[in-house]
Amino acid sequence: MYKVLVTDGISSTGLKSLMEHPHFVVERQPTLPVEELKKIIGDYDALIVRSQTKVTAELLQAAEKLRVIARAGVGVDNIDVNAATRKGIIVINAPGANTIAATEHTLAMMLSLARKIPQAHQKTSAGEWDRNSFKGVELYKKTLGVIGMGKIGTEVAKRAKSFGMNILGFDPYLTEDRAKKLGITKASLDLIATESDFITIHTPLTNDTRGLVNDDYLRKTKKGVRFVNCARGGVIDEKALVRAIQAGHVAGAALDVFEKEPVSDPDLLQNPNIIVTPHLGASTVEAQEKVAQEVSAEIIEIFETQSIQNAVNMPQMSGETQAKLQPYLLLGDQMGQVVIQLLNKQAPTKIEINYYGDLIDEDTELLTRTLLKGVLSYHLSDSVNLINALHLLKEQGVSYNVVKNATNKGFANYMELSVSQGSEEARIGATVLNGYGARILKINQYRIDVKPEKYLLYIKHRDVPGMIGKVGSLLGDHNINIGTMQVGRTEVGGEAIMVLTLDKTLSANVIQVLTGIDGLEEAQLLELSNVDVFEPGQLELEKVESI
Template sequence: MYKVLVTDGISQTGLKCLVDHANFIVERQPTLPTDELKKIIGDYDALIVRSQTKVTGELLEAAGRLRVIARAGVGVDNIDVNAATKKGIIVINAPGANTIAATEHTLAMMLAMARKIPQAHQKTSCGEWDRNSFKGVELYKKTLGVVGMGKIGTEVAKRAKGFGMNILGFDPYLTEDRAKKLGITKASLDLIAAEADFITIHTPLTNDTRGIINDEFLSKTKKGVRFVNCARGGIIDEKALVRAIQSGHVAGAALDVFEKEPVADPELLQNPNIIVTPHLGASTVEAQEKVAEEVSAEIVEIFEKQSIQNAVNMPQMSGETQAKLQPYLVLGDQVGQLVIQLLKNSAPTKIEINYYGDLIDEDTELLTRTMLRGVLSYHLSDSVNLINVLHLLKEQGVSYNVQKNATNKGFANYLELSVSQGDETARIGATVLNGYGARIVKINQYRIDVKPEKYLLYIKHQDVPGMIGKVGSLLGDYQINIGTMQVGRTEVGGEAIMVLTLDKTLGTEVSRELVQIPGLDEAQFLELSNVDTFDAGRIEPQAVESV
């Protein structure tokens, strides 16, 4: 018999599959202080909480038999995930249970904004009958741009079609075939800016999506466009949005999420053309039941079938294996992050991993997942972790293949990762050299020797005299210091590459000037999120949207 402790206000209906299961005993307690919870936690195999109970490292020290901590919701800020990981405790959440709630809230916000319902309600409830100030617009035959065609974005698009809207969908993983099946048009961000009457956001918050709706994007939009954001604060540059509304270019906005919460900015709260709600996307009775149902079902799967889908911490491995593979885990994550950027930020449809040397005798499952996570994290951010990465690959229709090769590549251990979309392929080969550390030794067909650093500049050019000097001179003009520079070529006078490590980020203006150098064909800035360690703490819960 497995004993499950339930604290906080968890839906009783949602717990039904656990309560009715013959192999589980479910006991409910009110939210308890850590000291009180410590006295009883040692008797339980699983713990289900919402946000009130604080699952600290101190508490987990007393949890001798605890195997699973379930958060009936998305965020796990109240759970010490690292402490749980060290003790081998699986932490799970319910990332998909709020899809319908967030979808319907998005449509509600869009309608409320289009018909000025909150403003009209406020004035009418104050006793003023004003029918002239609140003339709205119809959704029928308008164009809706959906930025992020994951679960929520897809459901929004389906429902918006019911209003007779034309749908433009942007997502790096959206294929022409899937768009056709949904009855929408696959579009670029520029096309959405140019043609959309309404734009709704449904992406995770990543370095790539932060501030994606900014002054430059807004300048490309139609006059009178309206925005909805029920995904994550920070995707829209709020100051830029306010400026565009004040100028009259943007007609309005409906915001459920904000850069800082609770929001206090009067320019957002007091603007008559902006309607706001306090992060209510998942706040429905049904959603709260679903999160309880989802974690309850997964607890049964974990204990009965050892099947895990929504864990937010890393899988376990022996200390000996982890010590041996540790430098390759760091390197694998870095290679994954870099190779997807070399694919020009496109989403891959095919991934291939090859191992050589002594690595073929090791259990490389964690290393494989680490590289795959590095690839997907560029677009999916913290919504991808070491547990769900294979599930997400399947969900997105990305094929992957792993091979262990007995042939020698000139190194004791060598790994090679390639990602492809259509005819485009990006490939990186890497190794760890005794006494020298991690090295990238191949990029596409070029031999190279580069230590992974946070800021890298990849340049493709013609192998002609003076090229290195011109690049160095231009970077110097912008006060950008070069750490190292490595050059690779396949033949004298032909195409070549150079890879530079930099001390700081590279602006778009510098990139534009670099490609003006005669004979320089391509300049791409690459950035790594982690450089020195395999960061288990980076395995975070899924964001509001999972692309």
């Protein structure tokens, strides 16, 4: 018998298949205090949560039997996925079950915003008949800017067209062909700002999207624009939005998600031009039943057949395969994250993976998916995982190719990953060395030897005397400590690169000052989000002579 603990309010109808299964015992303990949860979590094989329960690394230390954590929804912000992965716990979600609910809530918020329905209801229900204060605007022939054309953004665009709206869509992976099929216009963020009457947000929260709608962006927008956010708090800078509304530039906003939840900021809660709801995007009877049904079915499959469909972290592997590939899985994810940043954070149209040495004899499907996930996760965040990476590539129109080469490139195992968009290409090569761990050995055409770290500073420069000293001195002046520095060049006096590991991040101001150094052509901070997901492992690799 497998014991399943449900700690948040989950639909009983949706859990029916799990509750009636002869091999599972389901116990419901919603709103359980964290200290009580820590005391009992060690008895359970699976845990089902929504957004209220915080599954922390501390809690997981007590979860001796836990094999599966199921999020009855999409986002896994309340789950320490890295800690779960380290313990070999599978984290699953229900990525498509709340699409319709979130789509319809977005449209409801947009209509409420256009017609001031909540404000009119509040005044009327208080006994005041006021027909003059709530003059709205029509959606017909207005322009809607959709930032993020994933599943929900696409469904919003389809429905908004039925109101006779003109749709501008932005997404790193939106192609002209797909936009044409949807009957919308592919647009830049700036075009959406200058042309849209309504702007709705449907992006994940990443380093690039955090504060995407800020003071600078709001200044570009059309006077009288209205914003809707039912995606993720933090994409809109709330303070900047309030300032723009108070100044009369932005007509209003409808927000379902916030930087801090529950929201308590009076500037948001008491502003007559801002509509707020308490993160209700997925809160429909149907959506809650669907997410519960999806995770229930998946839990049964995992325990009964070892089949995994919606894992957001690494699925289980055989012991032998895990021993061989585990160090490369982390490295592959890191390579993907680095190479997409080297492509100036553009969405690629083509990806190529090359395996060399002993890796060609292994089943590298999981490793391939990991590399692709690393590339896609920069723009798609936690909406991409090892299971859906190939599907998302196809959906976004990105081609990929895998080549296995008999030559060893000077190492027992070696892999290269390249991404391209048009004539622009970025390439990275890496391996795992016994006793040394992961090493990045090639960036574009330059040979280097760098251990992946959270903060990497990539510099392209002329190979002239004094360059290293100038960079080091400047970083020191800004209190930035350098861990290591590696230089790569193809010829003396020509172009070269420098890759430094740093103890902390860099501000845009420091980057700007660096690029002011004579002969320094480019400086870019490369950030990795998962430098500690896996231990290096016990895989023994030997560097062999280059041929």
